[in-house]
Amino acid sequence: MTDTITIRKIGPDDLHELQTIAKQTFYDTFAPHNTEENMQQYLNEGFTEEKLTAELYNNHSEFYFALSENKTVGYLKLNFGKAQTELQNDNAVEIERIYVLKEFHGKKVGQILYEKALETAAAKNADYIWLGVWEENLRAIQFYKKNGFVEFDQHIFRFGNEEQTDIMMKLELHS
Numbered sequence: 001m002t003d004t005i006t007i008r009k010i011g012p013d014d015l016h017e018l019q020t021i022a023k024q025t026f027y028d029t030f031a032p033h034n035t036e037e038n039m040q041q042y043l044n045e046g047f048t049e050e051k052l053t054a055e056l057y058n059n060h061s062e063f064y065f066a067l068s069e070n071k072t073v074g075y076l077k078l079n080f081g082k083a084q085t086e087l088q089n090d091n092a093v094e095i096e097r098i099y100v101l102k103e104f105h106g107k108k109v110g111q112i113l114y115e116k117a118l119e120t121a122a123a124k125n126a127d128y129i130w131l132g133v134w135e136e137n138l139r140a141i142q143f144y145k146k147n148g149f150v151e152f153d154q155h156i157f158r159f160g161n162e163e164q165t166d167i168m169m170k171l172e173l174h175s
Helices: 012-033 036-046 049-057 109-123 138-146
Strands: 005-009 061-068 071-080 092-100 128-134 150-159 162-172
Touching: 005 109, 012 036, 012 049, 012 061, 012 071, 012 092, 049 061, 061 109, 071 109, 092 109, 109 128, 128 138, 128 150, 138 162
Parallel strands: 092 128
Antiparallel strands: 005 061, 061 071, 071 092, 128 162, 150 162
């Protein structure tokens, strides 16, 4: 029997749980392809309590946990309006992060979080959803292509002492 996955909106009281899952899933996803120095630098700077608190209090961002038997197994971060990292289009929603614990890969957790993003975008009457995904993250690229996303641009992401290329993808919601 598969576990039931539930989605719960994250608030400021969830800061430490968010910090824990964010660091763990980021490390699991990117450590095999990056230097330990760059990983530690990003983990120490990208997921500080101050940074995550500011993100949680931003009215133009929403976070959601994916839970399996009350255990956090993944999370989603969505941005709207000025919180978007690049396009900042009022008619768009950015999926900034969908991360799932490694042991839950292949168990539809990412899909359930993605469906929450679609539902949120529809409620906001967005024209499209967009995101940036590292060109080496083939698993994620395949996931988004399977869900109808198309590449439209790319940008450079500074990761420690390296420049990496993110592929920007989007999904039109209205035909």
